[in-house]
Amino acid sequence: MKRRTGKVTAAALTLALTTAALSGCSGAPEKETTQAAAVESTTGKENGTTQAENTGKYYSADATPEEIVVDAASKGKVGNWGLGNEYEVQALLTKYGQSTDFLSQAFDMDGFDDDSILLASAMTYNELGLIKNSYKGGYSYGDSVKYIDMNDEGVAMLEDNIFTTKEFAEANPNTVKAFVRASMKGWEYACANPEEAAEIVFNAGSSVSSEHQAYMAEEVKKLVETDTKGNQVADLGKLDDEALQQTLDLAKKYIKLDDSAAAEKLQTLTLDDFRDASYWTDAMSDVPLGAPEKTDVSIQLKWLPQAQFMGYYVAEAKGYYKDAGLNVTITPGGGDIGETTAVNSGQVDFGVTWDANLIAANAGGMNLIAVSQVYQRSGLVLVYKINE
Known part of the structure; x- marks a missing residue:
C-alpha cells in the first residue's frame, strides 16, 4: 500500500467550537475509544449481519457501502472528529443497524494511514485530497482508496452558510x-x-x-x-x-x-x-x-x-x-x-x-x-x- 510522502501541515477540518461545548459526541473521546476497542474482535457474521467479503487486507473495489460500514463498525474502526459533523456518521451507522459509537479521529489522517481506522471521516475538499494526492502533506494513495458519500446515502447535513x-x-x-x-x-x-x-x-x-x-x-x-x-x-x-x-x-x-x-x-x-x-x-x-x-x-x-x-x-x-x-x-x-x-x-x-x-x-x-x-x-x- 502506498504511503504518504510528507508531513500533514494544517489541521484538517473546520470545526465549530461552540458545538463542542453544547453538544459533545456519543461519549467522551476516551470512552468512545474504549467502546470501539471492546467490539473490535466481534465480527459482523457473528452478529448475524452483513460483512464485506475480503480476499485481501482491505475491501474489494465492488463492496457495497453496507458491507463496508458493517465490517468497519463491527471492528470498532469508524472514525470522526466528533465536534459537529459526527451526526451524519451516526445516521449512516444507524441506517445499517450499527452502534453509533465511533473512534475519536485526530486532525490528520495518520490513523487511516496506519490502519487504526478502516473507515475514516474526510472532507472532499480537504482530507480526501491529502489522502489521494502526493503533493506536500499528501499520503499518495491515489486510486487505491474509495469513499462513501453522505449525499448518496441520504444522510447529508448542510454545512457552510x-x-x-x-x-x-x-x-x-x-x-x-x-x-x-x-x-x-x-x-x-x-x-x-x-x-x-x-x-x-x-x-x-x-x-x-x-x-x-x-x-x-x-x-x-x-x-x-x-x-x-x-x-x-x-x-x-x-x-x-x-x-x-x-x-x-x-x-x-x-x-x-x-x-x-x-x-x-x-x-x-x-x-x-x-x-x-x-x-x-x-x-x-x-x-x-x-x-x-x-x-x-x-x-x-x-x-x-x-x-x-x-x-x-x-x-x-x-x-x-x-x-x-x-x-x-x-x-x-x-x-x-x-x-x-x-x-x-x-x-x-x-x-x-x-x-x-x-x-x-x-x-x-x-x-x-x-x-x-x-x-x-x-x-x-x-x-x-x-x-x-
Missing part, C-alpha cells in the same frame, strides 16, 4: 442584503475561476500549500454548485428547505445536549427558528438595495484562510464589497472562540458555520439565523482502502 443574529438583521436589513449580494457575487466568480480563486486565497495567507489550495477550490466549487441529490444548482446561496429540513431532522435525532432545557428546545425547533430566506431573496433580485445601515462589518470564518472560504476573499479582492458600500473585515477562525459565539456576542457581524452548529446554538439560547446557504451538499465522506 452565512449567518448573523436575528437582531442585527432586523436592525440592518440593507447591510445584510448588500453583504449577501456581494458575497454571492464573489462565490459566483470563484466557482467560475477556481484556479484564480485559489491563488487569491493563497496570497491572503493560506494555511495550506498552493497545490492543495488549488485542489480545494475545485472541490469546493462542486459543493456550491451541486445539491444533495446531484442536481446543478440554479441559484447560488439559496436556502433549500428540503435539505435544511433533513438537516434539522437529523440534528434533533443525534445532537445530544447536556442542558435539559436546551435538549427540550432542540426538539421544538422549526426551520423558521434558524433561517430567514427573505434577505437572500431580496439580495439576489434586481431590485436596488437601500444604503447599508452599517458600512464597517466583519465576518468570522470557521478556520484559517483556505479555499473553503474563497468566495469572501474573492469578493474582497475584486472590490465587490466596496461596490456594495461595505468595508469588510474577514476574520480567520481557529481561535478559542467559536463562530456562533463570536456572532452572538457581537464581536463580529456575520459568520460561517454548519447548520447543525446553528441549530445547537439556538437550542442553547442563541438567536442566530442563516441568511444564505453557500454549500448545497455535504462535503463529508468516509474513506476506505481497497485491495489492489
Whole structure:
C-alpha cells in the first residue's frame, strides 16, 4: 500500500467550537475509544449481519457501502472528529443497524494511514485530497482508496452558510442584503475561476500549500454548485428547505445536549427558528438595495484562510464589497472562540458555520439565523482502502 510522502501541515477540518461545548459526541473521546476497542474482535457474521467479503487486507473495489460500514463498525474502526459533523456518521451507522459509537479521529489522517481506522471521516475538499494526492502533506494513495458519500446515502447535513443574529438583521436589513449580494457575487466568480480563486486565497495567507489550495477550490466549487441529490444548482446561496429540513431532522435525532432545557428546545425547533430566506431573496433580485445601515462589518470564518472560504476573499479582492458600500473585515477562525459565539456576542457581524452548529446554538439560547446557504451538499465522506 502506498504511503504518504510528507508531513500533514494544517489541521484538517473546520470545526465549530461552540458545538463542542453544547453538544459533545456519543461519549467522551476516551470512552468512545474504549467502546470501539471492546467490539473490535466481534465480527459482523457473528452478529448475524452483513460483512464485506475480503480476499485481501482491505475491501474489494465492488463492496457495497453496507458491507463496508458493517465490517468497519463491527471492528470498532469508524472514525470522526466528533465536534459537529459526527451526526451524519451516526445516521449512516444507524441506517445499517450499527452502534453509533465511533473512534475519536485526530486532525490528520495518520490513523487511516496506519490502519487504526478502516473507515475514516474526510472532507472532499480537504482530507480526501491529502489522502489521494502526493503533493506536500499528501499520503499518495491515489486510486487505491474509495469513499462513501453522505449525499448518496441520504444522510447529508448542510454545512457552510452565512449567518448573523436575528437582531442585527432586523436592525440592518440593507447591510445584510448588500453583504449577501456581494458575497454571492464573489462565490459566483470563484466557482467560475477556481484556479484564480485559489491563488487569491493563497496570497491572503493560506494555511495550506498552493497545490492543495488549488485542489480545494475545485472541490469546493462542486459543493456550491451541486445539491444533495446531484442536481446543478440554479441559484447560488439559496436556502433549500428540503435539505435544511433533513438537516434539522437529523440534528434533533443525534445532537445530544447536556442542558435539559436546551435538549427540550432542540426538539421544538422549526426551520423558521434558524433561517430567514427573505434577505437572500431580496439580495439576489434586481431590485436596488437601500444604503447599508452599517458600512464597517466583519465576518468570522470557521478556520484559517483556505479555499473553503474563497468566495469572501474573492469578493474582497475584486472590490465587490466596496461596490456594495461595505468595508469588510474577514476574520480567520481557529481561535478559542467559536463562530456562533463570536456572532452572538457581537464581536463580529456575520459568520460561517454548519447548520447543525446553528441549530445547537439556538437550542442553547442563541438567536442566530442563516441568511444564505453557500454549500448545497455535504462535503463529508468516509474513506476506505481497497485491495489492489
